[in-house]
Amino acid sequence: MSRIHRLDPVVRDQIAAGEVVERPASVVKELIENALDADSCRIHIRLIEGGHSSIEVTDDGSGIEPSDLPLAMARHATSKISELSDLDSSPWLGFRGEALAAIAAVSRVRLMSRTTSEPVGHELSVEGGVAGTPKMVAMAPGTTVRVTSLFYNTPARHKSQKSAGAEAGWIQHLTEHLAISRYDVGFLVEQGDKVLLKTTSQTTPIQTLHQLYGREVADSLLPVEHTGITGIRIRGWIAPAHIHRGTRHTQSLYVNQRWVTNWVLRQAIEEAFKPHVPDRRFPLFWLWLDLQPSGVDPNVHPTKAEVRIDRERQVAALLYRAVQDTLTNKSQSSSLSIAPNHAHDELTEYAQSELRLETFPLGDKRASSDTQILHKEFLELTPLAQWQAKYIISQGPLGLYLIDQHAAHERLYYERFKREKGASMIAQPLLVPHIITLNTTEWQAFIQHRQLFQDAGFEITESGGSTIMVHAVPQGFKDLPSDPEMVRTVLESIIQGHAQYGHPVTWVEEPLFAMAACKAAIKAYRPMSHVEMRGLLQDMALLTDPRGCPHGRPTLIRLSLEEVDRRFGRKG
Amino acid sequence: MHFTASQDQLARALSQVSRIIQSQNSMPILGGIQLMATDNTVQLQTTDLFSLLTAEIPAMVLEPGYVVIPGATFSELIHRLPTATVDIESDTGTGKTVVKYGRSRTTIHGFGTERIPEFPGIEGNSQAAIVPAGVLSELARQILFSCSKDESRPILKGIHMELGAGKLVMVSTDGSRLSHAWVALPDYRGPEIKVILPAKVLLEGSKLAGGQQPVSMSFAPGFVRMATDDAILISRLLDGEYPEYQRVIPQTYPIHIRVPLLELKGSVERAHLIASKDRSNSVRFSHQVGTLQISSSAAEVGQAEEQLDCDSQGQEMEVLFNSTFILDALKSLTGEDLIMELSGVQSAAKLLDADNPQYFHIVLPLRQLV
Numbered sequence: 001m002s003r004i005h006r007l008d009p010v011v012r013d014q015i016a017a018g019e020v021v022e023r024p025a026s027v028v029k030e031l032i033e034n035a036l037d038a039d040s041c042r043i044h045i046r047l048i049e050g051g052h053s054s055i056e057v058t059d060d061g062s063g064i065e066p067s068d069l070p071l072a073m074a075r076h077a078t079s080k081i082s083e084l085s086d087l088d089s090s091p092w093l094g095f096r097g098e099a100l101a102a103i104a105a106v107s108r109v110r111l112m113s114r115t116t117s118e119p120v121g122h123e124l125s126v127e128g129g130v131a132g133t134p135k136m137v138a139m140a141p142g143t144t145v146r147v148t149s150l151f152y153n154t155p156a157r158h159k160s161q162k163s164a165g166a167e168a169g170w171i172q173h174l175t176e177h178l179a180i181s182r183y184d185v186g187f188l189v190e191q192g193d194k195v196l197l198k199t200t201s202q203t204t205p206i207q208t209l210h211q212l213y214g215r216e217v218a219d220s221l222l223p224v225e226h227t228g229i230t231g232i233r234i235r236g237w238i239a240p241a242h243i244h245r246g247t248r249h250t251q252s253l254y255v256n257q258r259w260v261t262n263w264v265l266r267q268a269i270e271e272a273f274k275p276h277v278p279d280r281r282f283p284l285f286w287l288w289l290d291l292q293p294s295g296v297d298p299n300v301h302p303t304k305a306e307v308r309i310d311r312e313r314q315v316a317a318l319l320y321r322a323v324q325d326t327l328t329n330k331s332q333s334s335s336l337s338i339a340p341n342h343a344h345d346e347l348t349e350y351a352q353s354e355l356r357l358e359t360f361p362l363g364d365k366r367a368s369s370d371t372q373i374l375h376k377e378f379l380e381l382t383p384l385a386q387w388q389a390k391y392i393i394s395q396g397p398l399g400l401y402l403i404d405q406h407a408a409h410e411r412l413y414y415e416r417f418k419r420e421k422g423a424s425m426i427a428q429p430l431l432v433p434h435i436i437t438l439n440t441t442e443w444q445a446f447i448q449h450r451q452l453f454q455d456a457g458f459e460i461t462e463s464g465g466s467t468i469m470v471h472a473v474p475q476g477f478k479d480l481p482s483d484p485e486m487v488r489t490v491l492e493s494i495i496q497g498h499a500q501y502g503h504p505v506t507w508v509e510e511p512l513f514a515m516a517a518c519k520a521a522i523k524a525y526r527p528m529s530h531v532e533m534r535g536l537l538q539d540m541a542l543l544t545d546p547r548g549c550p551h552g553r554p555t556l557i558r559l560s561l562e563e564v565d566r567r568f569g570r571k572g
Numbered sequence: 573m574h575f576t577a578s579q580d581q582l583a584r585a586l587s588q589v590s591r592i593i594q595s596q597n598s599m600p601i602l603g604g605i606q607l608m609a610t611d612n613t614v615q616l617q618t619t620d621l622f623s624l625l626t627a628e629i630p631a632m633v634l635e636p637g638y639v640v641i642p643g644a645t646f647s648e649l650i651h652r653l654p655t656a657t658v659d660i661e662s663d664t665g666t667g668k669t670v671v672k673y674g675r676s677r678t679t680i681h682g683f684g685t686e687r688i689p690e691f692p693g694i695e696g697n698s699q700a701a702i703v704p705a706g707v708l709s710e711l712a713r714q715i716l717f718s719c720s721k722d723e724s725r726p727i728l729k730g731i732h733m734e735l736g737a738g739k740l741v742m743v744s745t746d747g748s749r750l751s752h753a754w755v756a757l758p759d760y761r762g763p764e765i766k767v768i769l770p771a772k773v774l775l776e777g778s779k780l781a782g783g784q785q786p787v788s789m790s791f792a793p794g795f796v797r798m799a800t801d802d803a804i805l806i807s808r809l810l811d812g813e814y815p816e817y818q819r820v821i822p823q824t825y826p827i828h829i830r831v832p833l834l835e836l837k838g839s840v841e842r843a844h845l846i847a848s849k850d851r852s853n854s855v856r857f858s859h860q861v862g863t864l865q866i867s868s869s870a871a872e873v874g875q876a877e878e879q880l881d882c883d884s885q886g887q888e889m890e891v892l893f894n895s896t897f898i899l900d901a902l903k904s905l906t907g908e909d910l911i912m913e914l915s916g917v918q919s920a921a922k923l924l925d926a927d928n929p930q931y932f933h934i935v936l937p938l939r940q941l942v
Contacts, residue, residue: 416872426852426854426938426941428748428936428938429748430747430748431750431817431934431936434747457941475853475854475894483722484747485724
């Protein structure tokens with residue numbers, strides 16, 4: 001007897017469903033996306049036991065024609081595309097035509113739907129992938145899908161499910177992401193009689209953020225608006241770096257309106273926050289990315305949470321730049337601005353930086369002219385006293401500031417050294433070439449970035465295998481020596497990715513500048529006169545990024561009047 | 573152990589051996605000085621595990637023995653004693669050492685029976701090279717500054733030393749500049765020797781007996797021994813391949829400039845003042861027959877321009893140097909006039925004393941990138 005045979009379609013569907021339907025949250029995601037694709041204005045999700053027992057998603061969308069009902073439950077049946085090429089321009093969230101079929105394969109599904117033109121709704125029950133016969137039912141226009149006994153027929157999956165509480169939490173976060181992306185749709189998530197999440201139809205995402213995360217977060221958000229030269233557009237909101245969370249639930253990235261998880265992009269964004277967000281804490285952001293539809297392939301995985309993006313690194317670099325710009329320009333001043341509902345009006349059109357796509361030149365326009373005041377708030381600061389000969393206490397319209405004199409002065413020198421650097425590049429040739437044998441990873445990195453080494457002042461020839469000869473090195477900074485082993489340090493930082501988003505050209509010099517700045521700056525325990533303190537504060541207004549010293553420590557701490565009032569138990 | 577010695581001699585020997593002691597030690601014993609009394613001498617020894625320094629002073633030994641005492645404390649104490657002689661007695665079991673001077677005494681707790689780590693001893697031999705008094709310190713002054721200071725290429729922290737054919741040649745380089753010096757040793761009959769001497773060992777060797785006595789140098793594989801009448805320094809040598817430096821010393825120099833040393837030094841010092849404020853730290857030498865112009869500039873500080881008359885031959889040329897390198901070289905020269913020879917914009921320049929051709933410096937020009 002032959003040992004190979006075709007699988008029974010029911011088994012086949014159960015296997016395929018494993019990919020799409022992993023847990024109750026995946027069911028919720030698929031059903032919400034279907035509801036959104038049906039032009040709904042309100043979506044109501046009811047859970048029992050975190051969705052393990054029952055999930056019911058009701059929308060007021062366009063509904064399904066009664067004759068289409070059986071087809072809706074069939075695999076690879078969809079109304080959204082008809083050819084693969086439609087995918088590129090598909091405005092729909094779904095397109096694979098397998099969500100309902102997959103869900104139905106591993107649960108009991110009751111699908112009820114009524115279009116506006118029909119006087120009554122129709123109902124179809126499916127159990128373990130086998131459809132019953134449609135019946136008529138009384139209902140409002142829209143669609144309701146009720147999924148019960150999820151995974152009843154796949155015991156292995158059933159056993160590995162998380163607790164009801166965890167699942168409900170997960171569904172709540174998932175719905176938050178979708179609710180923000182579709183701020184025009186009202187969402188309601190209930191478990192039993194408890195409301196987990198409620199949003200109403202809004203005109204901007206910020207209002208939805210307000211509903212979800214409260215005034216404290218929403219009012220402090222900084223708008224991001226950035227357009228790259230290739231037409232890539234980044235919009236959205238980020239929270240200033242001093243607001244952070246212990247999880248990544250409050251981070252959303254939407255590529256062409258689709259909520260996605262993309263590790264590379266997310267890291268680029270977090271990198272921009274890095275010096276100011278503590279370890280293992282995560283910044284808050286909600287960013288919308290408009291890319292050429294042809295450059296995005298959502299058809300990577302059935303759940304469509306992962307997308308493949310063309311020139312991902314460049315997009316990442318652009319995101320980094322956009323977030324960095326917003327943080328340096330806004331973070332200190334806007335956290336107390338009083339116009340909560342008009343935050344979106346503050347969208348500022350930043351001058352488009354002259355970027356090459358792969359590498360960003362170090363100095364953007366702002367850094368090159370040193371008379372331009374970039375942070376007005378520092379001009380308004382009045383130093384009150386020096387504390388412990390280490391910190392400057394000063395007051396300004398936004399509160400009380402504690403400024404680390406060394407860190408602030410260090411930052412000042414650092415930016416000056418960076419500015420001066422552009423003037424002339426000098427290389428020190430070596431009497432005897434220095435020979436370095438690289439390992440495979442280092443060699444790859446070297447081959448890839450050879451031009452960067454040359455631009456930085458290295459003269460390197462290859463001498464067979466993965467051995468290189470260094471003939472000249474960039475002139476060391478001040479009294480720091482030129483060292484051919486610097487090649488290796490640089491390669492390491494390329495490999496570890498430090499040189500990726502920030503300053504791909506200047507990694508060689510960045511540490512040198514930081515070191516020299518640290519040496520040059522005034523130290524802690526140095527008494528300062530009033531005039532000196534005032535001078536330092538005013539100089540900070542000229543900095544590109546006064547937030548932290550080049551080693552990543554913050555330069556200042558701000559105490560707002562509200563906070564002090566609150567601590568004293570006064571009502572502001 | 574019990575002995576009586578002259579305070580003066582003991583203090584001098586202690587300062588000498590203390591130089592080897594590292595200020596931070598993971599093994600406490602390395603911070604100690606080992607005293608060993610035998611017959612009529614007391615031997616003082618210190619080590620940093622890389623070298624071992626021994627000094628000997630005459631003493632009246634009442635009871636032979638040894639002790640290791642914390643170096644800094646002991647040395648400071650002896651230096652401060654008011655009396656001409658000092659009596660030192662220690663209990664070998666506990667290491668407790670009593671220093672008696674006049675009617676007073678101080679007790680210092682030593683390291684008990686512990687001794688400083690064993691160091692391979694090498695003996696002096698008849699084939700040792702005898703370097704006349706003061707020559708090593710002269711060599712150290714002439715070339716030591718060109719040694720590399722960072723750890724990335726440890727071999728360049730040493731000095732390449734060649735002994736043979738009646739002379740001693742020493743070379744140091746940090747990769748971008750090089751110093752070369754030699755002295756005649758007509759009496760040396762031993763084999764030809766090429767070793768890499770750690771810079772610190774040349775410095776310490778040159779200070780043995782205050783540079784007042786000839787130093788006898790002998791070698792064993794991996795070790796050098798430098799001895800004067802009452803002190804011996806034994807040290808490991810650096811292991812590795814020294815770069816082939818001969819190839820980088822140009823053979824011909826089309827431009828030859830002779831200029832008073834003090835004048836040039838003054839000019840370069842002033843130019844350096846400005847140059848050092850700029851990250852490039854560079855000075856520009858422009859030569860025209862009869863004049864040498866030295867200039868530097870720093871973006872936010874200013875510019876310097878110095879004109880010097882000189883006695884020169886060769887074409888016009890403009891070369892950019894690291895000002896620190898030039899200044900270091902000039903500081904090591906002593907004669908009245910200096911000779912600077914240029915071989916090209918991209919190739920090495922040579923600086924030497926017009927009256928003493930026994931040592932010279934090679935400096936590679938900087939390259940301006942556009």
